[in-house]
Amino acid sequence: MKKFWLIAAFVIVALAHIATPVTMILQRGEILRAGHAYKFRTRPVDPVDAFRGRYVWLHFEQDHAQWCSHAERRPGAEAFARVEEGADGFAVIREVAPEPPAQGDYLKVVESFSVGTNAHFRLPFDRYYLKETKAPKAEEVYREHNRRNQTNLNTYAVVRIKNGDSALEELYVGGKPIQDYLRAAKP
């Protein structure tokens, strides 16, 4: 009898262990399939900080917006950023509020700090994972296309958004997916 319960517990635990990463994949697949695609323009970075281990640390221009609530702003609290597509085809965050908007797409973000009526936040997609051996080249390429005082319309991340959740689809550098760009740039 003891053996039966032990095996039953083992099966439940094993299923839970396999189900966790499977759920992660399914959730992401659903956002990629049904989510609306937005282009988020990257912004210049401190060259030292761009690459951390096995991912490129992404910085976006849209990291702050108007706080549209009378509620108190609390660093670290969850907030909701309303996302729209601008006239130039890139994503624009119109406002941030403590509640999700009634209509339109929005992102769940974490408030970091406030300046005046602006609330700054961390977007939930700030890493692009890459193979370790591609690190130096990716860092170089990302930096080249994100220099200060330079407007580069070809460097952006495509992110799909559905019900406040997001999935980073691809990072474009010089108008090409970064993997293709690196492959083409290979000596």
Add this chain to the structure above:
Amino acid sequence: MSKKHINWLHDELPGLVKAGIVPADVADKLRQHYGPALARAGKNWALLIFGILGAALIGAGVILLVAHNWDDLSRPVRTALAFAPLIAAIGLAGWVLAYRTASAAWCEGMATAWALTIGATISLVAQIYQIQGDPARFFMTWILLGLPVVYLLQSSVAASLYFIGATTWVGCTVWPHHRVTSLWYWGLLALALPHLAGVWRANRYGWRAGLTGWVLAICLCIGTGMSLEGALNGAWIVAYTGLLALMYLAGKRWCDAAPTLWQRPWQTIGAVGLGEVALMLTFQWPWKEIYSQWARSRETLASSPIAIAGNLLAAGLAIAAIIAVARDLRRIEWNNIDRLLVGLAPVCGVAGYVVAAMYELHSLPQALFNAYLFILGLGALIAGIRSNKLSQVNAGLLALAALIVARFFDSDLSFLLRGLAFIFIGIGFLVTNVVMLRRKGAPAA
């Protein structure tokens, strides 16, 4: 007769009978007397360790080959490869549960592999699918999924990994902008307590109790401060003097007969930690900001449940230690004076904190801990001399020397006086050790 000699006898007897040196009936009587040949545990362990090493090397080679071609593989293939170690670990763990539950080596080895592959698979899937997430959530998922492995395979190595994981999680929550209270650290640790209780009931001096004891004691020393979310500035003084005293007192009460250092994690970490904390508290910096912060936050303190819980936890640790030593007070004599000395630490911690918070006095709590460390060192020294314990004498001397050295560094005394003081401390160490060794009857040189 030892296992090794019995096995040797069983190997030798057939040859001796054949050569006519020992009659067959005598050989049978010898076999009956010493019992059957015993399994060669050493060889089994070696076989298992080399088996695991070999498997690990093959695995590492495969990983390197796959990693080299990683980008050229399609996403489904990479996903299958990410799941492979977890599924293999689960399969092998199932086999161990079905056929090898009696083997500690198999259970521990498979539980460790299983617990580690959970994290590996989740992070590989996250990388393949560009799934973002914060480290605190990742560690929480990992350890909560890994906890049942501890109980299924009765693994103390997996339990130790769980404690390390929980402490890493609480370290991640200290990072700004996290949204889960770090006080959950105590809840996470409590989930592994039934395993610890089982280990202690089975054999509190065994390797399992030693391993989990050392890991948990070190994790508590790191995690406690980080878990005191919302607690007042300086609450760590009350918490750590209480926690370390509790560790020492618990070790003394339940593991005092332990023959080796490995079997005494609680009293060792408690004593070393308490000495270090007491030394820190003889400086000005721990006490400096307490008054201003207390004045600023005492109004908001009562309104936040997390702050109340954090401060209560800190106070609770100190109070528990004081109660533990108060219960033993009547039974304390010279040979167990260490319990009283250690029990004084949380009393001094609470008193010092109250003075620093109420009256903006740094010097008084500082003086209190200078006196405390002096009494601790002197008490350990005298008790060690009386009971002829060289380790206790040296611990006492070390505490006194640390106090003197610390005071010499933050005073304006001349180099000559400092130099002379160091020479006298050195002579003190040498003379005491020589005298103690002579008393013990060992050669002094």
